[in-house]
Amino acid sequence: MRTELEKIVGGAALDERPIRDLWPLAIMEERAGSPPPRVLVARPSGREQVVAILRWAGANGVAVTPMGGATGVCGALSPRAGELVLDMSSFDRILEVDEMNLTCRCESGVNGLVLEKHLNERGLTLGHFPSSLPGTTVGGLISTRSSGQESSRYGSVEDMVLGLAVVLPDGTFAAPRPGPRSAIGPALHQLWLGSEGALGVVLGAVLRVHRLPESVVGRGYGFPDLATGLEAMRAIMQSGMRPLVMRLYDAEDTAFNGYDLAIGGCLLVVANAGVAAVARAEADAVRGFAAAAGDLGEDPWLRWQRHRFDLSAERLKSFLEPPGSYLDTIELAGPWTVLQELHTRVKSAIAVGGLALCHFSHAYEQGCCAYFTFGGSGDTEQDARSAYMRAWEGAMSTALELGATISHHHGVGRVRARWVADEMGGWMRVWRSIKESIDPQGVMNPRAVGGAP
Numbered sequence: 001m002r003t004e005l006e007k008i009v010g011g012a013a014l015d016e017r018p019i020r021d022l023w024p025l026a027i028m029e030e031r032a033g034s035p036p037p038r039v040l041v042a043r044p045s046g047r048e049q050v051v052a053i054l055r056w057a058g059a060n061g062v063a064v065t066p067m068g069g070a071t072g073v074c075g076a077l078s079p080r081a082g083e084l085v086l087d088m089s090s091f092d093r094i095l096e097v098d099e100m101n102l103t104c105r106c107e108s109g110v111n112g113l114v115l116e117k118h119l120n121e122r123g124l125t126l127g128h129f130p131s132s133l134p135g136t137t138v139g140g141l142i143s144t145r146s147s148g149q150e151s152s153r154y155g156s157v158e159d160m161v162l163g164l165a166v167v168l169p170d171g172t173f174a175a176p177r178p179g180p181r182s183a184i185g186p187a188l189h190q191l192w193l194g195s196e197g198a199l200g201v202v203l204g205a206v207l208r209v210h211r212l213p214e215s216v217v218g219r220g221y222g223f224p225d226l227a228t229g230l231e232a233m234r235a236i237m238q239s240g241m242r243p244l245v246m247r248l249y250d251a252e253d254t255a256f257n258g259y260d261l262a263i264g265g266c267l268l269v270v271a272n273a274g275v276a277a278v279a280r281a282e283a284d285a286v287r288g289f290a291a292a293a294g295d296l297g298e299d300p301w302l303r304w305q306r307h308r309f310d311l312s313a314e315r316l317k318s319f320l321e322p323p324g325s326y327l328d329t330i331e332l333a334g335p336w337t338v339l340q341e342l343h344t345r346v347k348s349a350i351a352v353g354g355l356a357l358c359h360f361s362h363a364y365e366q367g368c369c370a371y372f373t374f375g376g377s378g379d380t381e382q383d384a385r386s387a388y389m390r391a392w393e394g395a396m397s398t399a400l401e402l403g404a405t406i407s408h409h410h411g412v413g414r415v416r417a418r419w420v421a422d423e424m425g426g427w428m429r430v431w432r433s434i435k436e437s438i439d440p441q442g443v444m445n446p447r448a449v450g451g452a453p
């Protein structure tokens, strides 16, 4: 395999090493003495090399998984021995920023933070801020169907992608189609958003960008309980405002963040953006919707901004260093009518080890994401693993029972594979048919989105 690939990419673009993403269970397994297998990693440069690799892989039945920044947290990047990983880091060019039409054309290996800074220097923003932004790539953000901290204003990645350049498993190249919108059949590129590398390799994207807002006005509010906080969030979204940031922390998460509110008190951080007069007027309107709360002033917003990228990959790994420890996050989403029950039941399901927190962010007129963090430690690695799995099982079955989605933005990977069909129902047949027709040999990331076990 190595000799064949050397002919395509050259020896310097090939190496062999263990590959995994930041799925906490994979980190825990490694800690317990089961590291991921060593696999061959090829770093292609240029479309022709990707095409040649995929044709070679199809002819030889070798599974291929594309790799971006490897910051995924679900195990979507879990190659097995004998498989091949495509490191997309050479596709790192920002090809064009069109300041008239507010679009950006870039390759898929471009780092998320590098892209954002490049746009900021031109007074623009993509508006996509996952907490992991500094480690991500455009291809990974697209393939996981990611969502960022400013999604209530700018949307999630599916709202940002105008077109995609992809190589299909048989080597066919599909270029971005004309925009800003088209009725020439379905928007087929959307199939790639969330496909976790199962349908081919994303080479590049045309992205919608925005002018940086002239002004941002942010404040914090202390609500007496979760119910009144959620009501305020719903009223704000349903009023038609699109806050830049809006996050409600439950009582435990509020205390964890260092706020000393009354017992049961929940912190809401809201920021409005736009031309100065609009941002100010919207911030005033938000104060009206937060009448049940104490006004905590600007400080919580400033503090949130300072710490918005604190949960880094390094921090996650350091939490998981002590033997027997476990920590993970589960992001569900549901209509406003189920959020309170979802919160109560999932909190109790994940509280197996002590730490159980939740905040609500990524709000819509129809509902919101509930983002849970849980952790603890077991006497043995096996205890830790069992507690970890119990928490996941409780959260997944509760979400399914209440009609919530089992993932708002982290995706499927290995951790959610066994529940995908439960959520998708008849759509699973549609997904399988698409996968089989585009990738009949099952070469591309065979375990993605509830694929092979």
Ligand SMILES: Cc1cc2nc3c(=O)[nH]c(=O)nc-3n(C[C@H](O)[C@H](O)[C@H](O)COP(=O)(O)OP(=O)(O)OC[C@H]3O[C@@H](n4cnc5c(N)ncnc54)[C@H](O)[C@@H]3O)c2cc1C
Binding pocket: 021, 022, 065, 066, 067, 068, 069, 070, 071, 072, 073, 076, 077, 088, 108, 109, 129, 130, 131, 132, 133, 135, 136, 137, 138, 139, 140, 141, 142, 143, 144, 145, 146, 147, 148, 149, 195, 196, 197, 198, 200, 201, 202, 203, 311, 312, 313, 316, 409, 410, 445, 448
């Ligand atoms: C601390 C922390 C915080 C996080 N916060 C957020 C958050 O706020 N919001 C959020 O949505 N996610 C978050 N994540 C999850 C993660 O960062 C995202 O899923 C991100 O989109 C992954 O990008 P990546 O480049 O690292 O992709 P990778 O992990 O390398 O890959 C992810 C998947 O995409 C596929 N893929 C990658 N590149 C390509 C390509 N070019 N073509 C085809 N398939 C490809 C891979 O095969 C894999 O299946 C967080 C993770 C961490 C560790």
